[in-house]
Amino acid sequence: MTATPLSTPPQIPVGRIPVLDVSPLVDGGARPTKSVVAEPFLVEATVIREGHDAVNATVVLTDPDGAEHLVPMICTNPGLNAWEAVVSADRAGMWTFRVEGWSDPFGTWEHDATVKIQADVDTDLMLAEGALLLDRAAEDDARTPEGRAVLAEGAATLRDETRPPHVRLSAVTHGPVHAELTTTPVRDLVSPSTAYPLLVERELALTGAWYEFFPRSEGAVYDEATHRWTSGTLRTAAKRLTAVAGMGFDVIYLTPIHPIGSAAKKGPNNTLDAGPDDPGSPYAIGSPDGGHDAIHPDLGTFEDFDFFVAEARRLGLEVAMDIALQCSPDHPWVQEHPEWFTTRADGTIAFAENPPKKYQDIYPLNFDNDPEGAYAEMRRMIQVWIDHGVTLFRVDNPHTKPVEFWQWLIQDVAQDHPDIIWLSEAFTKPAMMRTLAKVGFQQSYTYYAWRNTKPELQEYVEELATETAHYMRPSFWPTTHDILTPYMQFGGPAAWKLRAALAGTLVPTYGIYAGYELMEHVARPGAEEQIDNEKYQYKNRHWEDFEPGGAREGQSLAWYLRRLNEIRRQHPALHWLRNITFHHVDDENIMAFSKRRVIPMDPTTGAPEHEDVVIVIANLDPHSTRWSRVVFDMPSLGLHPDEGFRAHDLITDQWWDFLRETMVRLGPDHEPVHIIELKRY
Structure with missing residues (x-):
């Protein structure tokens, strides 16, 4: 019997100078790395080569126009061939990056010549070979005339027998010749890795402050005589934008503004006994007045929506729309396209469930029965809102829809509208959250609301800032219209300050749900959400009562949010995710971290290069004041271990002198958080 030969898997060429283990990659380079x-x-x-000749490496960034930008790499552990470089892209678009390994003839000669000439072995030969190498380098067409002149002079020096050999050698291994060959090296046997995709997006995809409200509540009026509500409108909601912009937010996020169905309509606190005047949940989308491409008649018209968007833009706000791909039983799609839903054995359409929760007023969409038709309709609907000025979409429960649908939709929209930003509201398993980010969502909700202790927060943020930072951008929300954790219910004002401050400084993007300023902390019994949830009823917060001269003046945290957003805008170190360092604190309830960023010289204004360093020290126990010792990692702050610095608290405007080891006092009878600007002496 003849044995069947084993098949050999195809071998991937490694190149003359092998380049291995390139990172960061998303799914092995199948999907774009993001910045x-x-x-x-x-x-x-990892870049290696045979023998003892010098090897080197370069990162090559290729911009959307095909121009290449070379960044030299450094070897961080010469014995193990690990190379790295910090790179960045200067404009948005689809880039690529690759690593090139190459033989370094100058590095080889420099090493050999230094050793041999010091030992007086082959001295004349080594100097002659060096001169020939410089001659060759000077012929490089990419070199400047000044560079050629420097190399020609170096070659002449190596041939100048009137000088001692060690002087001739030193003239080339130091000074202008060495600098020229470091800046524009001689690269032999260049061996590129695969070119991997790099998606570069606008800054708001990473950094921003969101403010969420229900438009129908802004301007809603309750009539004490008739016990009936009148809905707010897009015009009355637009009046609130001045206050939102005044607090320094970048994005105004609207919960759904579409017609709401009456079938199985939910009443206050998610009950099934809605009265005729109860508004129902805006997530039960669709009625005879229209569906996802329509506006609830109580809120106004598209003319009113355009007015709202224009007012937001005038105030420096971008508008985010909540997209919930689900339907009320009254939605036009239910009658026109029953194939887009799941029909049960008894002939009824399946409503949404998240046991023990039941959402009888919502039919989830099923994309598998008619994907071509359903996909096309979703794309058309999204375009309606883009055409009316929406630039961001917060997607409700995207993990309940096919991932391939989101990949297609986001990519299709990006072809014509690359500035559109998508936020994934997927509080689900990590694998799904990460996959949604990989296929296109620029931002993701996170587990921040449920991470309260120092170990929990530090471990989670370090994961987000390293392991997933090249494709998933976190958005921290202390509360939402569906989330009110026990920490927020019982932590008092210290907790509300603390969680906003951490959300706004641990990561570059965070969000606030309206009412946060008022510390609305009473939960519905048996649920981690607000009692009298705004999702099921109107809420007039009487903002005027909290303004100067109002009945509740001084009881709002609006000033704190305003100051937090001012700090975020003034300190570019807080605009990045990957630059965080945690510092030691003796007390397990106090957390300290810093962010540092070097700001290059501004050629427009002439402002010199400088550093921005922000330190945050937070007492995570909202119920007690604590003293503890902080031990700073001084090199991460750009300081020598023996140096001190001036610490300017950006919340209280206090100043202190800090050393490597410093005592701090934080708590509810003081301030729960120090947000500190580091100033050198």
């Missing part, structure tokens, strides 16, 4: 304009990120690779 935003000017955001630095670390590229790493």
